[in-house]
Amino acid sequence: MAEQRLNIGVIGLGVMGRRMLTRLNDHPRLRVTRAWDADPVACAAACAVQAGLEIAAGAESLIATPGLHGLYIATPPAAHIALSERAFDAGLAVFCEKPLSTDFTDAQRCIDRIAREGQRAAVNFALASSPGLTMLGQTFGPGGDQSLGALQAIEIELSFAAWPRAWQAGAGAWLSERAEGGFSREVLSHFIFVLQRVLGPAELLRCEVQWPADGRRAETALQAELRVAGVPVSIQGQVGGELADFNRMSWQGASGAIELGDWFGLARRRSAESGWELMGDPAQLRSRSQTEQLDQWTALVEGRPHSLPGFAEALAVQQTIESLLAAKNA
């Protein structure tokens, strides 16, 4: 007998919401039944992505849709917590985009409620279900196999030809403004998630951030040093320059290393003398990670164990990001 399809409502039909619609269209268990965005233009664009998509009259009526199992929230961060709370009131499982929130008080209150009431809630970090994260945990995490020797150092490098990136250029003004946007919240957060998932909380040692003079637009460069579980972490990110968009996270052990490149790419070097070994085709690793993410989301909705980050883990990531952005600059 075919398993029951789980009905997901979507709030936020911008760049990310529409991308997720496409991914969900191919999933055997999850399907989007109704959606809503405050902007009718975004609603119309979503209907072009998914023929027959039903647009609700508003957030309340979407959340109250009979037969709905879960809510996916892909608005900018400011609305995440309030919408999550309304979904919990209606007994829905929530899958929310990162960053969880920039309001830590609201976020903590919501986390307390989730724990008290046993609500089903998770946050969408792209690398959460990736083979790269699994390999890093198995090699360098607590109880890891130590096959590359003790962890010595971690480097994160990010570079963007322009901010916002071309594929997200249609997003709202929030993405390029410092109140909610910027590459640290938007991209660095994914790597801070990986770091803290494998090793635990990060401690800030030093950070310098460059900001445009207008007092409004988001950071253009960030250089920082963290320490996690006694291991030094260096971060370098910048907008502009010669390079096309680029990201790399490298974990250096005493005898070998693991590198994540361009998100899902995964390479390992077993010794200082040996070359880099690709651990799979990057496009296939991406597709496996995204399918696994949806399978984990299904488990979340069904109340089964899953590996997605909860709201508390996402808040811990955001606390590290906000501490970087709040650092006093030279």
Ligand SMILES: NC(=O)c1ccc[n+]([C@@H]2O[C@H](COP(=O)([O-])OP(=O)(O)OC[C@H]3O[C@@H](n4cnc5c(N)ncnc54)[C@H](O)[C@@H]3O)[C@@H](O)[C@H]2O)c1
């Ligand atoms: N996990 C990932 O890999 C990933 C990638 C890109 C973006 N994101 C996250 O997804 C979220 C959305 O990003 P985006 O690029 O789609 O932005 P966007 O500006 O393209 O889309 C946001 C949409 O939300 C709508 N909106 C705003 N407030 C609303 C509200 N209160 N109720 C209903 N609709 C509302 C806007 O009209 C807009 O259409 C952000 O939190 C972003 O950080 C995550």
